[in-house]
Amino acid sequence: MSASRYDEIFKRLVKSAYHGDLAAEKEQIRRTGDELTDQYILYAAGGGDPDTVVFKVRECGGQCCAGDEHCRASCLFGAIVRDRQGNVVIKRNDCTGCGKCVEVCRHYSLVDKKEFVPLIELLRDRRVPVFAAVAPAFAGQFGPGVTPGKMRAALKRLGFYGMVEVALFADILTLKEALEFERQVTKEDDFMLTSMCCPVWVSMVKRVYRDLAPHISPSVSPMVACGRGIKHLHPGSKVVFIGPCIAKKAEAKEPDIKDAVDAVLTFRELQQIFEAVGVDPAKMEEDESEHSSTAGRIYARTGGVSRAISETLDRLRPDRKIKIRAIQADGVQNCKKMLEDVLAGRLKGNFLEGMGCNGGCVGGPKVLIDPAAGREFVERYGEQAASPTPVDNRYVMELLKQLGIDAVEEFLDGEKAAMWIRNFPTGR
Structure with missing residues (x-):
């Protein structure tokens, strides 16, 4: 076998x-x-x-x-x-x-x-709306001619009610992380670890490097934000996350966030599903387009989160004296080394981004194309966005109002921010 x-x-x-x-x-x-x-x-x-x-x-x-x-x-x-x-x-x-x-x-x-x-009966029945939440790394994975619109049409053919690009919620969390950095980093020797995207990175901090836990931002991942956002706008719906990562299956089951996503598929599994039922995304007609910005779309590659949040903070607070000095690590061994260097006081950066796979999500274990090609597709898709940051994206601001956020500052405190926040351990 x-x-x-x-x-x-x-x-x-x-x-x-x-x-x-x-x-x-x-x-x-x-x-x-x-x-x-x-x-x-x-x-x-x-x-x-x-x-x-x-x-x-x-x-x-x-x-x-x-x-x-x-x-x-x-x-x-x-x-x-x-x-x-x-x-x-x-x-x-x-x-x-x-x-x-x-x-x-x-x-x-x-x-x-x-x-x-177990979801197929719901998809066939269609009485319960089931949404596909697709990770930013999807660009190019199913063929160079498979646009987001064709992917949306293919997923609807499977029975999904609709497709939402997780990049749109990465945009929202980019705003939140920029404000978290502003709150946490007030002196030159302060630093912050981003908690977004990678569950392996988060687990490393929570389980192995617990002394650094007080420095991690209390944000949910874009996957969780997307799932909760969809369910807020469509009560009673189900959400299936689709990405390159096995670890997302485990993240979706964590007690404090298991309300967000009902199932996780990898890109490889989705390809097998398309093959099993005879759906070719490349032959589908275009469906509606997405409205994410460059910032959310480039989360899929190493350094994308840092760039997105840095540029967004510059748009929000152009006069801020302490700018983001980002350091990134990808791959488990490099992430470990970076965290150990932080503990030893050897790093000079103030914003630390870690991804468990080499190259970021485009190098995940269940991608369909070479990571270098995946990065190129992600970069190209990012360049095609109408807005460079969520600050410039009117669709993000409209979505936030639908989700109960009237001003970006409301991300940090209060009941309105609850769906975007996780509680991490506070150290040893």
């Missing part, structure tokens, strides 16, 4: 669920499968512990080849150990669900749960 077999089972379940004969297809797969088939069916259909993302499907006996990156070594949080026989044991209390172990396992002993099949 291999990852390709697991993916093939997923595609068969998707196709049969759309046709209304899921139970019969499961039985057919079982009759032609091996001893692992039941587990693959369970997790491909969204089963198993509802709060767990990564599952072990078989014992591996420590069969990793020389030169392989081991799951144990890849785990930043010490959640993977081996028993006396060399078999993998996942310590659930320590596992963050980041999916790095799934990414590096060459023997397919670990899988991440696929969450789409």
